[in-house]
Amino acid sequence: MAIPNLRAALGGAWSTHWAIWLGILPASVLFAVYREQALEPEHAGLSVISGVLQHLAMGLIVVGGGALLRRRRSILPIAAVAALWGSACVAGALVAFAFSARFYGSASSPIADTIIGLALIATWIPVAIFAIAQLDQRRLLLAARDITTDALIEERAEGRVTAQQLQSRLLATVTAQLTPVLADLENSLNAARGAITGDTATELGARISRVHDETAELVERDGPPLHSGVRPERAQRVTFRRAFALSTAPPARIAGLVTLAALAAVVPDTYRVFGPVAAAQGAIAITSSGVLLAALPAAFARWAARGKGMTHLRATIVLQVFAVIAAVIILDVLPPSIWAGAQWQVLPMTLMALALAHTMYSIAFVVADANATDEKELRNASAELDTLRERRAERSRHARERMAQLIHGPIQGRLAACVMALNFHAEIVATDPPRAEVMLDSVIEHLKGVTAELRKLGTYPEQISPHER
CATH class of the missing domain: 1.20.1330 (f41 fragment of flagellin, N-terminal domain)
Incomplete structure (x- = not known):
């Protein structure tokens, strides 16, 4: 059972799967509501409708276009997948422009929305696809290991006869x-x-x-x-708890990617809604949290060397708690206060972006490493079984x-x-x-x-x- 490489994962079925499109629906709508505050909608319900319509247009291109292309080949070229998601981004920006021109006090900029959307897609979609592909592979890999282990246990017992x-x-x-x-x-x-x-x-x-x-x-x-x-x-049987009973902490190398993804998600829209000062506050808070995410795994490694290691899930939670606390402190102490007026919305958007980005990148890197290790053990067990x-x-x-x-x-x-x-x-x-x-x-x-x-x-x-x- 081969572990999917980056090309196979990004060009595989998950890259245009309806589950990916449906999974990012809540975040997509939430970011649309946050972004369109600058357009002065009469009420938030219109922004929700606009966000849903944008996401439907994107899904029609990504899911529908992917289904058509996969009639000829199961693994699509990465360029084809990128073209689908880029086209979906343009379609979403055009829907936002048409909806805002009809129902809002001012129309959105399709060019700005497209540029921001492409940045979001580049920093969020590939890692989401890769993480889901690795999770799916882990399920199959653990099942294969169980079958092989059962057969190996029996063969070892037979060998003693x-x-x-x-x-x-x-x-x-x-x-x-x-x-x-x-x-x-x-x-x-x-x-x-x-x-x-x-x-x-x-x-x-x-x-x-x-x-x-x-x-x-x-x-x-x-x-x-x-x-x-x-x-x-x-x-043992495959269980969710067993699948994620990993002793590896999220690596420090993902901190830069997490920081980049959170910046792309928060700073441009914050600039358009609340101005450059609020955008700078968000950028400083996110960068500071990223520094902590890069520094803390070294401390976890020292604890593990003393026999005090922790599971991947616990380490991820601890890292995110420290990152969130750092972001809250930065946003609170930098003038002007984040609690003034409606700027408090920057805080939950920043925290959500940090938590989601760190979770996805952690899964992508840690589970991929665990799958590679389990794949090697499976090959060794299969060779011994033969x-x-x-x-x-x-x-x-x-x-x-x-x-x-x-x-x-x-x-x-x-x-x-x-x-x-x-x-x-x-x-x-x-x-x-x-x-x-x-x-x-x-x-x-x-x-x-x-x-x-x-x-x-x-x-x-x-x-x-x-x-x-």
């Missing part, structure tokens, strides 16, 4: 299939005693001949490797060959004698009945002897040579 135990299991299989057939043949011969005809003897001989051939085929055929009947404990299966197949082959040697004389020889005796009986039953009766007794004794030989093989397993154990 001796050749003598395999021999005994094969003998039990042969005995279970032969014993009722032999008993039925013996009963048929006893029931026909004194009245057996040449045709009946020929038929019984043919039945014993089939038993002879089936016994040889059962022992010598190249069937699946023998199982010892061991039922070891199974591997080796163990080959060894078990070889041991099964040797067990079958040894069993064939053991039963060839005492069992198959008696069955062959039965067939010859019945064929001879069919020839003399009409001309020499006493001799035919003696021959019939001999056949019954041979059938009893076959059953006794099977029981003897099961009672004395030391007939297996020591090097086969």
